[in-house]
Amino acid sequence: MHGKEHNGSKEFKEEMGKYTMKQMTTKSAAGIQRLAISLIILLLAIFQLQTALALPISDNNQVVAAAAMKLVQFGSDPKAQLDTQAVATLVDYVLGAKPNKETDLPSFHKAPGAYYEFDTRISISKFLQYSYSNQIPSVLTSPSSLRYSLWNSRQGKLQQLPNSWIFALPDSKPTIIRGLQRDAITPDLTTGIYYEYYLNRTFILLNHKGRQTLITVSKQINISDVGKKGVILGNDDDWNYYYSGEPGSTKAFLGWVKSYIYDYFSVAVYVEIGSSPSMFRTGVFQWLRAGCSGINFVQPKHIIKGIKRYAKSSKSILESPNLPAPNQIASAYQRLSSLSQSDLLEKYMALQQARQSLAVQSGKIETRIIKKQDSYAGTPKEQIVEELMLEYFKVVLGKPSLLGNKVILILSNEEQKNLIFH
Numbered sequence: 330m331h332g333k334e335h336n337g338s339k340e341f342k343e344e345m346g347k348y349t350m351k352q353m354t355t356k357s358a359a360g361i362q363r364l365a366i367s368l369i370i371l372l373l374a375i376f377q378l379q380t381a382l383a384l385p386i387s388d389n390n391q392v393v394a395a396a397a398m399k400l401v402q403f404g405s406d407p408k409a410q411l412d413t414q415a416v417a418t419l420v421d422y423v424l425g426a427k428p429n430k431e432t433d434l435p436s437f438h439k440a441p442g443a444y445y446e447f448d449t450r451i452s453i454s455k456f457l458q459y460s461y462s463n464q465i466p467s468v469l470t471s472p473s474s475l476r477y478s479l480w481n482s483r484q485g486k487l488q489q490l491p492n493s494w495i496f497a498l499p500d501s502k503p504t505i506i507r508g509l510q511r512d513a514i515t516p517d518l519t520t521g522i523y524y525e526y527y528l529n530r531t532f533i534l535l536n537h538k539g540r541q542t543l544i545t546v547s548k549q550i551n552i553s554d555v556g557k558k559g560v561i562l563g564n565d566d567d568w569n570y571y572y573s574g575e576p577g578s579t580k581a582f583l584g585w586v587k588s589y590i591y592d593y594f595s596v597a598v599y600v601e602i603g604s605s606p607s608m609f610r611t612g613v614f615q616w617l618r619a620g621c622s623g624i625n626f627v628q629p630k631h632i633i634k635g636i637k638r639y640a641k642s643s644k645s646i647l648e649s650p651n652l653p654a655p656n657q658i659a660s661a662y663q664r665l666s667s668l669s670q671s672d673l674l675e676k677y678m679a680l681q682q683a684r685q686s687l688a689v690q691s692g693k694i695e696t697r698i699i700k701k702q703d704s705y706a707g708t709p710k711e712q713i714v715e716e717l718m719l720e721y722f723k724v725v726l727g728k729p730s731l732l733g734n735k736v737i738l739i740l741s742n743e744e745q746k747n748l749i750f751h
Contacts (some may be wrong), residue, residue, distance in 0.1 A: 393422045394434045394442060397596045397614040404531035404546030407507060411533070416503075416544065420537045423598045423612030433629040440592050440618035443629035445636040451647045452607035453541050453599060454496070455655070459647065461532065461543070463490040464659035466715045469722050472568040473642040474635070476513040476523065477715040480530075494534060496541050503535035509550075513712075515570050516559030518638065521579040521693070523572060524590050524619075526553035542600040553590035553619075560694065562687040568642070568719065569731055571688035579693045588621040611640070651726050661721055666714050676732070677705060677713045680720065683731040 396415040403409045423446060434442030449456065460470045468475040480490060488506050497503060513525040531546040555576045562569035577584045595615040602610045613636050620626040646652060665673075688694045705713075720730040 389422075390432060390444075391435055393418060393444075394437070394614070397434075398437055400531075400533075400544065400546050400596050401548055401594045404507075405529055405548045411503065411505070416533070416535065417537065419544070419596065419598055419612075419614070420540075420542055420600055423600055423610055424540075424602065431633050434614060434616070437594075437616055438592055438618070439625065440594070440616040441625075441627055441629050441632065442614065442616040443632035443636070444612065444614050445633050445640070446610060446612040447640045447644065448602065448608055448610050449644050449647050450606055450608050452604075453543070453601040453609040454494070455607075456599065456609060456647060457494045457543065458655040459652075459658075460643075461490055461494075461545075462492060462655070462659075464492055465655060465662060466718055468715050468719060469658070470643050470646055471639050472515075472646075472719055472722070473565055474515060474639040476515055476570070476572065477712045478513075479511040479709065479711050479715075481509045481511070490532070494543075497534055497536040499536050499539060501536065503533050505534075506532040510547075516561050516572075518561065518565065518634070519580070520556075520583060520588075521559050521561065522556035522577075522586075522588055523559040523570075524553040524556050526590060526593070527551070528593075537600065540601050542598065544599075545597045547593070547595045547597075549590065549593040552592075556586070556588040556590075558584070558694075560688045560691055562684065562691065565638070566642070566645075567728060568723065569684065569687065571684045571694070573688075573694060586621050588619065590617070590619040591623075591625070592616070592618045611643075646726065649726055653725050658722070662714070662718055665717060665721070666710075670710060673710060673713045673717070674705060674708075676717055677708065680716065680732055681705065683733075687731075 396412075396418040399412045399415040400419070403411055427446075430447065431443065431445045434444055436442060459465060460467055463480075467478050488508055490506065490508075495504070508530050510528045510530045511525070512528060514523055516523045527550040529546075529548045529550060533544040533546070535542050535544070556578070558573040558575050558577050558579045560571040560573075560579055562571055573579075576587055578586050578588075593616070595613060597614075598610075598612040600610055600612075602608050615632050615636060617627050617632050617635075618625045685694070720732050723730045
């Protein structure tokens with residue numbers, strides 16, 4: 330019987346093999362589930378321990394945080410009156426000397442908070458032209474944080490961001506602009522997840538003790554769309570990202586996760602601090618609650634990390650010797666916006682294919698995931714223009730574009746550069 334087995338014995342072994350494999354598969358799935366639950370419990374325990382060991386929040390931070398919340402409430406209620414004392418408290422805090430440029434803030438509405446400040450060597454008037462003008466997309470000065478940001482006037486009132494801001498005189502009334510904003514952020518540095526959500530946005534321009542000051546207030550409306558899989562393509566400083574449109578995370582063992590930003594609110598203060606050289610200071614008070622299954626995983630250190638990411642790209646752009654004049658960027662934006670939807674869609678598809686190719690090379694997405702041009706037909710024109718404008722902006726700042734030689738800057742004369750796609 331060498332080399333042969335009894336037929337009944339063979340069938341019995343096959344059945345036993347199937348039964349054993351089934352048991353192993355069931356145990357494996359159960360084991361993974363238990364591991365995931367254990368991991369969540371462990372993470373929560375660590376977060377609670379770190380919170381317990383954190384330094385107590387100072388009385389001054391309590392006062393400042395309360396003032397910030399008054400402005401958040403003002404931004405959410407068009408009928409509310411501006412609390413000028415709360416404004417003064419925040420601006421004085423940003424201007425004042427501190428032992429650290431970053432600090433934890435008290436939690437509000439179950440959302441942890443943090444503060445971070447940084448200085449930028451450019452006049453506040455130029456900053457406003459580049460960052461908050463209806464002629465230049467705001468994504469261009471925050472490319473590592475925003476994929477796009479679409480502004481809408483609030484409740485049908487035609488309040489648009491101005492072409493140029495008119496500065497306030499001492500003791501004059503602040504200029505207040507309200508609107509609704511749809512933001513999509515770039516993939517997170519750790520999880521690769523990106524989100525989209527609506528915000529109530531309020532801009533307050535005033536003169537504080539002779540210093541021109543802009544305060545922006547943001548308050549998320551409802552929870553965000555479900556977090557989706559994204560990829561940072563290469564170095565974050567290159568501002569190249571892949572957006573899959575699929576829920577989950579590209580991080581190992583987190584592909585299944587359905588996460589949300591449950592709440593987000595912030596107050597940012599921009600105040601001039603010098604004229605020789607021109608300089609302004611940014612102070613950001615921010616609160617964020619995000620996670621999955623209703624559980625918050627955000628800590629103040631995560632908030633500070635996000636603000637630092639924004640600060641790094643914003644400073645590198647606004648302080649760059651290659652930064653074009655605002656009218657040059659506005660001209661390129663107008664020319665791009667004037668293209669037909671079909672022309673824009675063709676160029677947008679080329680950008681998406683370039684992103685996808687790099688994402689495949691990174692090994693974080695499968696090659697079989699190939700999107701057709703029709704899948705982008707419903708993309709808002711404003712979003713397409715903003716994402717293509719970033720490719721133009723990379724070129725003028727001396728960075729490589731994902732569209733390569735499809736974006737070419739031609740110097741037509743000493744005063745103007747035109748954007749040409751071919």
